Amino acid sequence: MSNIRILRQKKSKKSKKKIRIVRLWQLCLNSVVETAFHRNLPYMKKTSFYFDFRVSDISICYSSLTFQKVHEKVCIISQPTSFKLTEEPGSFWMRTCKNEDSMFYCSYICFQGNAIKTYKYNVLTFLPLNLYEQFKRAANLYFLCLLILQIIPQISTLPWYTTLVPLVLVLGITAIKDLVDDLARHRMDKEINNRRCDVLLNGRFEETRWMNLQVGDVVRIKKNDFIPADILLLSSSNPNSLCYVETAELDGETNLKFKMGLKVTDERLQEEDQLAWYLYDGLGYSSSTRGFLSFWGYIIILNTMVPISLYVSVEVIRLGQSKFINWDLQMYYADKDTPAKARTTTLNEQLGQIEYIFSDKTGTLTQNIMAFKKCTITGLTYGETNHHHFIHFTFSLIFTQPVDFSWNKYADKKFQFEDHFLVSCIRSKKDPQIHEFFKLLSLCHTVMVEHKGDELVYQAASPDEGALVTAACNFGYVFLSRTQDTITILEMDHEETYEMLALLDFNSDRKRMSIILRFPDGKIRLYCKGADTVIYQRLDANSKNIETTQEALDIFANETLRTLCLCYKDISQAEFDAWSQKHQAASVSMGNREEALDTVYEEIEENLLLIGATAIEDKLQDGVPETIAKLAKANIKIWVLTGDKKETAENIGYSCQLLTDNMKIHYGEDVNVQLRNRQTQRRNDPQGRNKKLKEQFFTESGNNALVITGGWLNEILYEKKKKRRRLRLKKLRKRFTNSTNPPDSNQPVDDWEKEKRQEDFVDMACECSAVICCRVTPKQKANVVSLVKRYKKAVTLSIGDGANDVNMIKTADIGVGISGQEGMQAVMSSDYAFAQFRYLQRLLLVHGRWSYIRMCKFLRYFFYKNFAFTLVHFWFSFFNGFSSQTAYEDWFITLYNVCYSSLPVLLVGLLDQDVNDKLSLRFPKLYLPGQQGSLFNYKNFFISLFHGIFTSLMIFFIPYGAFLQTMGQDGEAPSDYQSFAVVAASSLIITVNLQISLNTSYWTFVNFFAVIGSIAIYFGVMFDIHSAGIHVILPTTFTFTGAASNALRQPYLWLTIILTVGICLLPVICIQFLYQTIWPSVGDKVRSLKNERKKKKPAFQRGGRSRRSAYAFSHSSGYADLIASGRSIRQRPRVRANGKWERRVF
Known part of the structure; x- marks a missing residue:
């Protein structure tokens, strides 16, 4: 150990003492304990427990906090006779005297307080810091740049407030949300900081707040109390100063940890129980200039194709979908009072696209309640x-x-x-x-x-x-x-x-x-x-x-x-x-x-020397076989990754119906030949070395299952260790690709072959309906998930309940934690959490599928309505000399995505259902469109684009033709720009709100009110901002004075609006009818089946009285017996019993 030299201060020339060398750990102990005893001197005098040495130039570290260095002059004394302590807020310093002319000196020591601070803002910093955080987002910064461009009059043809109002609204909503969250953190900090604990002061224990604890305080902690700070255990009431600590709130582990006090402090502090010592946010321009200004002007006009409200709406929809998961009583486990919990809001729609599930066995498929059986x-x-x-x-x-x-x-x-x-x-x-x-x-x-x-x-x-x-x-x-x-x-x-x-x-x-x-x-x-x-x-x-x-x-x-x-x-x-x-x-x-x-x-x-072996039973959870069967019907492949023996894992697979009798089981040792054949085939074909072979591994059609061990996986899960090796490998690949001869066996191509073998393994495993990996370590679990993600590009989900499942949960696209018997670490690392495996089918087949359908429908419609809205400016530019003149009134552009068309589509994204939850669970095939990504892809995007182009053409050219060379009832031509803008805007609002009505599958009063209310709000606001009264107040801002009343009193303009809306919606109605009649989807078929059953009357109705049976069947008990017996449900050959032939089922 390192040594530290202790220097004494010379009192006089005659008094010379030897320099002492003391071990580092002794010095640390002397310093920290002496500090505690000096702070409580009146009580501690009776212990006669003093130290002669202090620390010099030492940095003592404990937990995540560090004691600052102490610089002092030290005198070597044997019997200190008097002590004096002077305290200041937030720090302390001490003086120890032997007599008047010899004393200890300790420099000013500043320690951090014990108060916690998790909040981000205070009264002064909220506005600047919050704005800084929001403008770090690319979308907000983009719209801020647009606003700056709009302020420049030479560029912009739109008033600045058309972008400022929605930007301020978005920033304000986000700021309010952040403020509410930060106020909650303030309250939590205040609650924790004001908790009480017992501190030794003036010879007796007194209650004090946690935030007032100082370095050197002696704290008494009783059984089941929370620990107020980083502390060093001095003594415990248990024998040998033994103490058990639970760290569930730190790392999720519920098992108790051993902590022991030092013998030297325990012997002298047995008079008091559990003592602990506290250790420790109008000009002319050239054509090129006009073109430049016009370009940026159209950038501003056309920015509403992807408006800022899209980001806000998506976040609101995701938040609402997460709340629906939290509020689902059918995912609430009453035995442990554990509801389902969505710990993230950004992955809900991916729950409707899962292709592979990786599951732990113990505690996830089973109850993790062990019973000694044999x-x-x-x-x-x-x-x-x-x-x-x-x-x-x-x-x-x-x-x-x-x-x-x-x-x-x-x-x-x-x-x-x-x-x-x-x-x-x-x-x-x-x-x-x-x-x-x-x-x-x-x-x-x-x-x-x-x-x-x-x-x-x-x-x-x-x-x-x-x-x-x-x-x-x-x-x-x-x-x-x-x-x-x-x-x-x-x-x-x-x-x-x-x-x-x-x-x-x-x-x-x-x-x-x-x-x-x-x-x-x-x-x-x-x-x-x-x-x-x-x-x-x-x-x-x-x-x-x-x-x-x-x-x-x-x-x-x-x-x-x-x-x-x-x-x-x-x-x-x-x-x-x-x-x-x-x-x-x-x-x-x-x-x-x-x-x-x-x-x-x-x-x-x-x-x-072997004595024997134990056998412990772990029963299946309720509903596991049914859940696995439904997920399999939804084309979701389940891989079980466990540390148990191969035989145990395989039989559990039969018990939970992951493996069935009609499956052909393949083992790792058996498929080695196929993997080697694939490698040999690739090695013998130099020209096709980098091509993916499309041949299937299993020639027999039907269900296949793969059972492999951790030792076999070690040959597959090969990790490259250095980047230089990867670069060298890349060069080798190029050289071998261009060469006609295969590489020499002595050349370093093992990495490439291992990578190809990994890909072959994934291809082979994904051809199977079920995969069981037994005797695997936590690292191997994560590597298996990583391989499937890398080579299949599929959405994966991992589910587990213990600390050994954390790597697997974090590696998958979506992690699900089961709050079981092994602590909360898996839950803390997960994206979604609940108490039973059977709730997974509702999370995926109901909430996941709904979330995916809602988000896809929302995005398709949102892009459509904004294409229809924005492209009218494009058609109008052919008639205004490309002057960047807008086709609508400025306030209509400002409020279109905020008030006139946002609420109906937002409710569709929150509430829409193609079928109810019961039918979603009854027909798992409804889950397939999400896996195929067929509801929102490039095809759907371009359909929305062409639909928006068609609608914008109708919105512009039908009113344009109606205004061309026409005359109103008063004998004057109504073909002015303002009247045209009113008619085009009115047609657009009615069209897009009726269009969302055609796309709504699940109607509620709220949806109906949103559609009618949005149209009513539009006309109400339009008549207000076109009134003479508001024009008098702000004449330069509200320039469409009387435009609405003048235009809409003409009957033929109402006919124009109706004609425009009808032409926009009629093709959509026809196409929907043809698709539902000729090319119905799975959802259409299920809805038709539901409607037919509602209309069909029962052919026979049972009478009022019926015979009742006293027989009852316990589902969970049945499966418990099945697991206890250790046999899957299979038919056995007939046996003779009691003189009769019968078939027994085990």
Whole structure:
């Protein structure tokens, strides 16, 4: 360790003391603890706990905050006699005196306060910062530039307010939304900052606000309290100063973490409970000039093709769709009071385009509620009701009932086990291997226990560990307590305490955990439990019952049970001492600590002796088979990525109907030949090396399924390590493409071949209806998702419930988190969250499909109405000499996308339904248009463009022809510009609002009011701004005085408006009729079927009285029995029973 030199201040020439060298950690401890004790000196004097040293030029880091450097002169003293403390707000400094002419000096130390601040703005900064944030968006900056251009009179022919009003409106709405959000953050900050905690002041604990905590405060925290700041634990009421901390609000993990106070502080602070020390936003122009000005003038006029209101409307629609998901009571899980939650508003329409779903198994498809069902010990299997040992009992009938654990006062009443023979073996104490088996379960874990009277409450990091410890407890091996270096258990009738020498923790790569214990007689033993794939590689050659245990494991896996192997190893004292030194060195390694620890763990975890294996049941969630079946009918392919054994995963696939009897199952080892053949074919065809081969892998038509393992995936999921290698590879590709000969085998083309093999793997897997990847790590899960995204360009969705699913959830286009038994980390990383897998079908087939259809319909209509509106200026330019003169009145241009045509299309984007939710779930084929992207693509865009061009032609030329060489009833020609603008605008408003009516599939009162109201608002506002009264007030702004009343009192102009609207809408009506009659879509067919059923009367009506049946079928119970049995629902050959032939279904 680094050393620091402590210099003393010279009091006189005669008094010379030696310079001391002190370790860094001692100095840090002295400094921080002395600070705390000095701040509470009147109370702390009785402890007689003082330090002689202080820190000099040290930066102490804890968590994410840093103590600033302290520069001071230090005197070495042995008995400080007087202390003086002076405090200032926000900082403190101290002076420590031995006598008048010798003292400590500490420079001014400024520490950050404990108040939190998550808000962005205050009263002074809101306006400038918010405007800055909004103008960072390209759309707002674009319209600001247009506004600047409009201010220049030589360029613009439109008044500046035609762009200013909608821009200000958009900025204002966004600013209000940001203000509301920031006020909520202000309130939350205030609430947290004003929480109370106990602080030691003047010898007693007093309540203070969190924001008033200072560096050096001693804080008392009670059980289940929130921790107010970054603190250092000094003491705890638990033995050995042990404390458990939950960090769910930080990282989503609900498992408890160990924290221990230093022995030196714990010994002196046992008088007070749980002490902690607080550590720590009219000129002539040339033709070229006129052309230049005209160009920019038309840029301003035609900017309404994509108006700023489009962005606001899209955000409002997305927000509304997210709220509908949050408010859906059919996705509310009452058992845990958990509603569905849309954590983002930008992906709703993509929910209607999902092609691939990647799902975890445990906790996602299953309940993640583990139950100990079976075990195998020394080759014998226990847990079956028809156990062969029962033949030794006279009354075997009683053994079909669950075991009575009333003899064990700590037994869990919910625990069910049916093998009486195992209990009799345990209580007889005749088999030492059974004794070791359950002792291992009670000792090798990270479970924590809480005593509630005579009841023990176990808190486990995973449901598997909780189930195993609970099972051991019921069988008489009760885990009672633990400290930082001991574990105490009750072995049947006597209590034993074991010294814990080392804990080799579990991770997803090791797939096992171990513990090294010293027995009361001095013997040292290692207990280990983990997956069979890693345990069997580390077994000693003399280990017994290896084959029989493997057979039992295969049987357990076929019954969809989760398995773990148990083993042990005796260690000599010399061997442990040598290994402990390596372990200590790896523990303090500053670089690659995890890798170093894994290497050390590998050294000790070898030559193990097998004891047996456990089998835990994890039942399917309700509705999983039905959900998977419906999603499959919607052409959504589901991949299950799990860490379980292949047999377990495959049988779960049959249970949840992911795999069916008519599917042909392919395994990774079987398809290797096909992948090699594809590579050979590509290698032998140099000219077509970069071409994608269109041949299918599976020649047999029908359903195929692929089951692969993590080890097989390692050959496929190949990652390039350096960019230079990629560049070199690119050059090699070009050279080999131009060459007629294949590359030499010694040349470095492995990366290219691996990439092509990945592509072949994806093509092959995507030909299958279902894919199961077992024994995969979290990294492999994410890599599989990444491969499908890269090569298929499809919209993907990942769903999981635990921390090991976070990478997969983040990699997919859409991540869904299940709030289950493994904390909230998956939910916190997801875009959507709910409590049960079955809600996924409603999220996709109802909300996702509706959102996609609504957004597509909104965009098609929005572009249409703006093309129809804007292109009238284009046709008008042929008659005004391309002078950039507008065809409408200025205020009409300003309000068109804000008031006159926005509300009906906005409601269509929020409320429209082609069919209701029941029909959406009943006919999953309705989901196909979203996957194909057929509702909004280039074709639909150009259809909207041509439709808008046609409408704009009618809007301009029909009124133009009506005004040409005509005369009104008063004998005067009405063919003035203002009257033409009124007629064209009126025709446009009526046309676009009736057009959205033709496109609306789901009518409500709100839709009807929006269409009629928009037309009424237009005429009301038009007559107001064309009135003489407002012209008198602002004569230069409102120039169309009396235009509306003069034009619309002419009957033939009303006839012109009606003719224009009719010609615009009649082709649309005819085309819709032809499509629904001759080329109906899936939605049209479903609506027709629904209408026919409404009209069709029932041929027979049941009478008033009917016979009632008392029979009831429990859906969830049925599937629970199916999973417990471990067999899929298949027909078996007929068997003879009771003299009759019958067919049994398992």
